[in-house]
Amino acid sequence: MVKQNTSERILDVTQELIQSRGYSAISFNDIAEKVGIKKPSIMHHYPSKAALGVAVVDRYRKTFAAMFDNILSEHKLPAKKILDIYFSPYLNLSENKEKVCLCGALAGEYRALPEELRGEITRFFDDSKKWLVTILELGKDAAEFGFDGEPEVVASLMLDTLQGSLMISRATSNKNHVHETIESLKSELGL
Amino acid sequence: MVKQNTSERILDVTQELIQSRGYSAISFNDIAEKVGIKKPSIMHHYPSKAALGVAVVDRYRKTFAAMFDNILSEHKLPAKKILDIYFSPYLNLSENKEKVCLCGALAGEYRALPEELRGEITRFFDDSKKWLVTILELGKDAAEFGFDGEPEVVASLMLDTLQGSLMISRATSNKNHVHETIESLKSELGL
DNA sequence: GTCTATACAAAGATAGAC
DNA sequence: GTCTATCTTTGTATAGAC
Incomplete structure (x- = not known):
């Protein structure tokens, strides 16, 4: 693990705080304290709270995009394995009762957020759904998955369920809930 | 429609604002403006923001509880009809791109909220899941629904999916998404 | 029950020294 | 690149008049 620069440490801390408490509830001071700097220093790296929020989500999305591009193009994994990789971030988050998907x-709090965010x-x-559609099509073509209906519809249902499951499991202190949800989703695909 | 008193108008406005923008992002001033009073007047009815939040969610839950108690005990509706009533708030919200479930x-923003809230x-x-379990059991006993697995597991999946669907449809401006989700859920019950 | 006035803390953001 | 100091606005909350 390379020693991170301040810009990235700010992104890490901000992401963690949003996943735990949301965007509106956190402040530059909260972030600065956890990073170990003072709040005006954050603005040297990100000119506004909105810009910082955008940078966090942009990095988050690109990290997942890079991961799936790599898995889908470089390797020749069975769709079942790729699906497990897709599920893994949800499973990891669910073991930590503090955080949900960014x-x-x-x-x-969508309608309180700045437009850019x-x-x-x-x-x-949109991307999350597309990745899932790709996996479902792979699995259907290889006869690994057996599901009815359009991959787009099934993918939407699965994404909705995963997101809702994470959120509700945190709010109900049901640590095993996401695991059970994923097992059910797999079973609906014939796995 | 009876003319509402101030206490209830405050609850109405606060609920609407939370459904649109969340709890942390709204202020007494936002609420007061929409109600048409000044902000200290709110505190005459609710001593703190936390107390107001609790009152809003408490009323929300009790409204649904009363509705389902009434439907389940007074009438003898088929489970299929009761399920449609259960779905209807989600469908209504999805037609309004501003709001999600309270x-x-x-x-x-769960971990930013006061403990009582x-x-x-x-x-x-917990209640939402229980109501759904009851409906599923009714439908299974009457041979109206055909689903595999425990009602508790199916109910959890359905609640997660509904909540996630509402949230994601707002964030992706996909107005018809919740409708499609509900159709898929019904089809999975053999309807 | 609602208002004006105010207290006090915290927010996002800027200026300028080092 | 980070700091101290400061500005301005807004937040929750209280006191007390009407």
């Missing part, structure tokens, strides 16, 4: 957290969230959900 | 909105949210989700 964009799931932001979606709740909303666009990033929209993009994340 | 507790769905709050779930995103968190308890109310937990209770709403």
